[in-house]
Amino acid sequence: MARANVCLTVDFDAVSSWIHSFDKADSPRDLSRGLFGVDVGAPRLLNVFDTHDITTTWFVPGHTVESFPEAVENVWTDGNGHDIQHHGWSHTRPTTYADEASERADIERGIDAIEALTGRQPVGYRSPSWDFSSNTLSLLQDFGFEWDSSQMGSEFHPYFLREGWQAPVDAPYERGELTDILEVPVSWQRDDFPAFAFSRQRGYANERSIFEMWESQFDWMYRNVDDGVYVLTMHPQIMGYSHRIQHLEALIEHIGSYPDVEFTAVDNVTGEM
DSSP, rough: OOOEEEEEEEEEOTTTEEEEEEESSHHHHHHHHHHHHIIIIEEEHHHHHHTOOOOEEEOOOHHHHHOOOHHHHHTTTTOOOOEEEEEEEEEEOOOOOOHHHHHHHHHHHHHHHHHHSSSSOEEEEGGGGOOOOOHHHHHHHHOOOEHHHOOOOOOOOOOEEEEEEETTTTTTOOOOEEEEEEEEOOGGGHHHHHHHHBBBBBOOOOHHHHHHHHHHHHHHHHHHHTEEEEEEOOOOOTTTHHHHHHHHHHHHHHHTSSTEEEEHHHHHHHHHH
């Protein structure tokens, strides 16, 4: 591994998150935000990655694959070899499934959609909304997934997930037993959606300060963590706006100015663990 490993990841939700997570299937305005990600944001991101010769990981719901096959195929066939991994079929929060069978069916349908496009079964998973139900981990094991990127038990070091943990309200927490599923941790502090997605209640973020925070997080990792893994999460409908694209390029150039830094797909990092 390099002195520092940088995984630029893209959650290509398109309209699926508005339909399945935010209950906005009847909102042309919000659906258009997803369409912006398909028609404008994704091509802009691919152009940035091509310009800087960077390989990235795209977590794509099966709904996006089936709704916008040409857009997803453009990611898959891009010359930089971007990876496509699992992000549910319907972008439904796992904790909201009525039962194990419903969650199992959604994961399986997502696998089928990606397999039909890429010709291979995904080995990596990112949960919609970064949450697990009580069944998610066992389902990932059943389907043969090798790694996940949804949890936050570390900042810059991958670690193995545990099963059989217990969190009783009236007794000590029990960690459970290690599994073979490697976690490549994420952070709300390195996700563009909570930082930049407009809401009337919150208004606008100081966007320059967010990018400066992302720079400082990488700086700290580089100075203090051997073989650190820096994961940034982006959404085409959020990061794809013109002013943010400029900030993203500046961030990439800042990170790339350090020696022995590798921009790589998540799957490449997990293969070295």
